[in-house]
Amino acid sequence: MTVSASTGSQTTLHTAARTTGDIKAPTGNVTAFAGAEARAPRDSRPLRLITCGSVDDGKSTLIGRLLWDTKAVKEDQAATLARDSSGKQNDLGLPDFALLLDGLQAEREQGITIDVAYRYFATENRSFIVADTPGHEQYTRNMATGASTADLAILLVDARVGLLEQTRRHATIATLMGIRQFVLAVNKIDLTGYDRARFDAISHDFKELALSLGVRQVTAIPVSALKGENVVYDGRASMPWYEGPTLVEVLELATVRSGQTTGFRLPVQRVSRPGESFRGYQGTVAGGSVKPGDSVVVLPSGMVANVTKIVTFDLVRNAAVTGDAITLVLDRQVDVSRGDMIVAIDSQPQTGVAFDAQIVALQPDGIQPNKRYWLKSGSRRQRVSVEPVSQLDLKSGKWGPSDALSMNAIGKVHLAFDEQAMFDAYEQNRTTGAFILIDPDTNNTVAGGMITGKRSSLGGIHTDETRVLLSLPADLADRILASDLLAGRRDELEVRRISAARAQDLLDTLDG
């Protein structure tokens, strides 16, 4: 169960062992590569990832190991670390990596991580942004924050313990936030005597869990973060039975988020009018692409225009794609202001005054039924009232009815707007389908939300909708259920597992 990571691909890490102070070089074999001294041009965008697990699983040690073995930690930082961790060094004489990550005084004092920290490291092939988030249950909100921008999640478990309730919780939150690539780091494998059967059993359990959430891209790796085995350097010396990639190899080959399947989207941040003759609409392309000559619609007004120019500081471009910060010039005078969206004429987002969404409640007051909040999505801010409908039980993974959401709760809500709103479903676009809720009384951010769809009527009951019953082999069903599309709409499905004979009987009854 590995992603398409080829273990034959070479990592171009420097082979020089670190000899700083009393810190020992990693013990595993080092994959040397002849061209390491040549600085290869980076050919990919930075990968954003999130690490999930508790202090007990060795999460801080794992990240510390990643930073240390990729030389993102410098000697003076290590010296500060050594000074701060006096008496707290581990049995290998390594500094206490946890202190490297827990940058706030309160965290050092309490020995826990209370907030999202962002860390940076790079190999010759790629650079990485790590959102390091706390494992404690009360900090679900921080995990959701870190997961919102992540392309991949590393879930950490202790090889001696296996999956915990918290593993399911973290995997569920990561999936909800749109992450479709998981790495399971089975840490402290050294403490099991490098027990292959143990690793295989945990990997199997996790695969089941991931499939139930609709995630197919799963790689499990036996790791000793403390000894640096299968993190950056391989652990073949201790685990000849493991032939898969190291953690860093998987990260180098992972894909940057692909959740933008919509047509052209440009949320307008600013109108640029340096002089009478120039009027440009500035923003970051949030989906699809655009080129001069394209027909576009300005939402919510619905006015149509054609693109004449894409202006940037460097040159007038002949195309722009998702992620580009551009200035767009249109061929006619249309009324466009900040908060509007310029979109492809043939692939428009949904517009309306009622939408369904899933939200994560982030503040102690929770989300009050029918209270009016500010909703901000892209550059657009508007009034909304929020009606909680159900809440996810993170222990069981099941949804139950609920009319208010407390802090850290994940719920389904109905959104009702005063004015036209426009969204894509989050599963199709992680920018135009995402929003935050702001409490007008405190100005604080109280929820993060993901649009699941437009509500055609305020009642929301569609008993006359057409439904399709399928009867198909269980293995095929599992694969279809694991697709991105279905994963995002699992609550709209009813699934029963029955014998082929019984299925035939039922279908015969329908036909009759």
Add this chain to the structure above:
Amino acid sequence: MSLTLPETELHNPQSARPPLDPHLKALENEAIHIFREVAGEFEKPVMLYSVGKDSSVLLHLARKAFYPGRIPFPLLHVNTGWKFAEMIAFRDEIVERYDLDLIEHINPRGAAENVTPFTHGSALYTDIMKTEGLRQALDAGGFDAAFGGARRDEEASRAKERIYSFRTPDHRWDPRNQRPELWNVYNGMIRKGESVRAFPLSNWTEVDIWRYIQAEEIPIVPLYFAADRPIVERDGMMILAEDPRLELQPGETKRQERIRFRTLGCFPLTGAIRSSATTLDDIITELETATVSERQGRAIDRDQSGSMEKKKREGYF
């Protein structure tokens, strides 16, 4: 002001450069997005400009973000009176070249009481001339948003800072109670008197800064390049010995060394490194094999770990 922009003028003459690699392009796009978002939703932004390499990148990105218009806010330089002379000359040339609005502020109390790094010690001096000076300038201008060039990879407490970092009316930062920040949806709602510090370079590393300076041919203060310069050694640091106000202490001697600076602040508090890096290529190569972090040369970070957090809580940026 009437500005006409014929087609040909939209082509920047410098555009002969090869396109940015995807990594730097992604960082550039993110920074431009932040600039535009702050300019779009705040009434009176300002950009803190410290003349260093990060500020140079920040300024370049601001020019890109608002092109073909002018940068729609002023720059603020909180001067201490103890900056390197070359920094001030460079600053004035840049302001002229790019037609910028620059506000310079020197804490009048510090100037009147003759607060210097030598007489008051680095901690108190920094508190008065930099932190207090910054608060004065922000209050005087009534600014509700201030861009800064801080990066999360610089220091442990900065690793936890938001891109929109909320400040109370007395400019305090409460690290325990930061607003959650999801996706790239930033919450810019504040009450009167409150403000936000915005950090477009949050996700950049030191190497990214240098590679971007190289790729975009951004001008920087010559002190970043190695040259033979007069220095004295003090408290384990090599200090530039050009300013006549630097008095040699017993046992200290001035000598020539081939040095450069990895960061630039106040000259008495900024240590040079021995280096022969005279080009950007040299600097990047040196950096990739460096074994110490860039802030190692900054006296103000050394007092204790957590000292940056303390300064930031009090309004330092």
